[in-house]
Amino acid sequence: MSSPLALQAIGVIRTARTHWEKTPVQSSLNPDEPGQLHVYEPFVPGLAGIEDFDNLWLLCWLGDGNWSPTEPPPMTQVPFLLQREQRSVGIFATRGPRRVNPIGLSLVRLDTVEGGVITFRGVDMVDGTLVIDIKPYVTRFDRPGDEPRCGWFDGVDLPAAATPDDLAH
């Protein structure tokens, strides 16, 4: 814990998904499936007021046993959504999990908050995923004023509930 850029988990995700290959790649593509975030006890008072928001950003830690802070992943990769075309793009032009810092950004819909348990909809996380931050979705901050260009995403199908396995074939 001597690094100035060290994190701690604030909670853990509980979902019905146990394999990332069979987990939808984005919350918005799987908006109805429920999951839970169990916030660790010391941080539960930090949830005060969160029940008045319809949507939350969950920042999740996507590092696994293969990830090392000193060995960055390839800087260009074929995203799950471009598997069929086998087209590579820079990792900072993707939302994939293999990043220099393996942080995922998921927009979920808040259902209930009971004690330290947040029930939400929009599962794109495997069971056991660690959460490092929760932020409220604020329309004034988080919505561009126009219809922005979204790069290669504008040219691909985004099939409902697509998983990496679905997209590989």
Next chain:
Amino acid sequence: MSSPLALQAIGVIRTARTHWEKTPVQSSLNPDEPGQLHVYEPFVPGLAGIEDFDNLWLLCWLGDGNWSPTEPPPMTQVPFLLQREQRSVGIFATRGPRRVNPIGLSLVRLDTVEGGVITFRGVDMVDGTLVIDIKPYVTRFDRPGDEPRCGWFDGVDLPAAATPDDLAH
């Protein structure tokens, strides 16, 4: 670097702002001011394709000399935008910088990418802020389908370019 949740910076922000007290609190409240992100050399190939997006999420490291991973901040705080009311809310219902993990999420507008230098608009960072991730804004992933409730933000003024100093008086 032995912690499994250790990060490394991928670049550094250059802006005309040198004091956080005099820096706008959100990008969207200061949409025209330009800034630059200088991406460190090993990560520059990861920018391939990013020029086709109008908006980017910048995940910034907001920890300073006062921050320690083992001493969390108070779980309820008075946000800058509620200074006049002196109203406290849980930190996970705010977008403020004093978080368990001091990560900021800023939506900026991409102007140009030249080599490893991204010029953007929407400054809410002081000069020298470290960046830990860049993600493309993808409307299909990042925009709720309706007009969501945004908690206490729905009841406060969000003055253009407001800084903590402005909001304290």
